[in-house]
Amino acid sequence: MVEQLGFEFAVQPRRLTKVSPARLATFADCPRRYRLTYLDRPTPVRTGPWAHSTLGAVVHNALRALFELPPERRTPIRAAQLLSEHWQDAGFADAEQAAVYRDRAKTWIMEYVEHNDVSTTPIGLERWVSAPVNPDPGKPPSMIIEGRADRIDERGDELVVIDYKTGKRAPDEYEARSSQALAMYAVAAARTLRKPCHRVELHHLPTGTIAAAEHTGESLRRHLARAEETAEDLRVATDTLSAGGDGEVLFPANVGTRCSWCDFRPSCAEGQTAGPAAKSWELLAP
Known part of the structure; x- marks a missing residue:
């Protein structure tokens, strides 16, 4: 059962930071983009579709x-x-x-x-999963992880989290194992659906590659520990902003080549200086 993972799902404290893989990845990639995406209202001007x-x-x-x-x-x-x-x-x-x-x-x-065998009906399609967790077993929850998994299969007594990919490069086992998003979905799926979940898979449609990894309780805890660190930085920055802090300082732009195709390039002066804007089709696989 879920308890076999070694995570604590006790009664949660009053203020727990809710984090999704997308939020954590956005903040880690560029705090400025996080602020523009999730905090600033009305939402600043964005680019068109990609x-x-x-x-x-x-x-x-x-x-x-x-x-x-x-x-x-x-x-x-x-x-x-x-x-x-x-x-x-x-x-x-x-x-x-x-x-x-x-x-x-x-x-x-x-x-x-x-x-591929598509005869079995998944237990979840675009399924929202959520769990209050703490990377340290036996301690009260320190955050709530949540998100929408592409697909969750039930194989035997365990769940398998599947994520579809259509990008340029075929994934490998290392990418599946190192994916924080897949690890978070595995933990949250186990909590939501009350079944163990250790296996995660990346299904790359252009090449037919299926990259799979088997997590242990320890490897999942390591992912949660890294997520907790980012979540704490995110919480402190957000709370300080709400208390009147300077958003430009609290959420600095992480300028780089990624700025060429950032959704919020029109609203970020620093990003505009990083290089020319990418065309909306440039990231397609050739």
């Missing part, structure tokens, strides 16, 4: 719709049809480029269905 994000969302939505069908209807042809039904052109250079990637994505999803 083609690689559109492509990823379409594939995710098509796979979710596929697994919502009865097993006998989960065929490669139906998968391609669902891809077309969910398709969007946002962020692509033009209709011609969008059509090329639509056809590629159809091939990806058809081959995925053909070469």
Whole structure:
């Protein structure tokens, strides 16, 4: 059961920082982007849509719709049809480029269905999971981890967390094992669904690669400890800002090449000086 992981899920204190993998990654990557995304209201001016994000969302939505069908209807042809039904052109250079990637994505999803067992219905699709946790066993919860997992399978007596990828590079076991997001989903899924969860998988649609890792209680605790450190820095900065602190100082811009494709580039003077703005389709796999 969940207790086998060695985490404490006792009654939570009054003020626990809620963190998701996306929030932690954003703050660690660039505190300024975190403030612009989650704290500043009204939300500052953003760039337009990115083609690689559109492509990823379409594939995710098509796979979710596929697994919502009865097993006998989960065929490669139906998968391609669902891809077309969910398709969007946002962020692509033009209709011609969008059509090329639509056809590629159809091939990806058809081959995925053909070469993988899709007959078992997942226990969770885009499932929201949450858990109050503390990396130190026996201590009261220090934060709440939460987020939406792409897919959660039930295999035997355990759960498996699956994340779909459509990026340029095929993942490997190291990437699956080092993913803080997957580790957090595993812990939160175990708490939410009351079953052990140690295995995490990255499914790369363009290459058909499945990168898997088996976590131990200790490896999950290490991920939670790193998440707790970031969560504490985030909490202190947020509370100080609320008390009247200087947002420019508390949430500094982490300037680098990433600024070229940051969603909030139009609202960040420092980011604009880092280099030219990327075109909305430049991060697509060639």
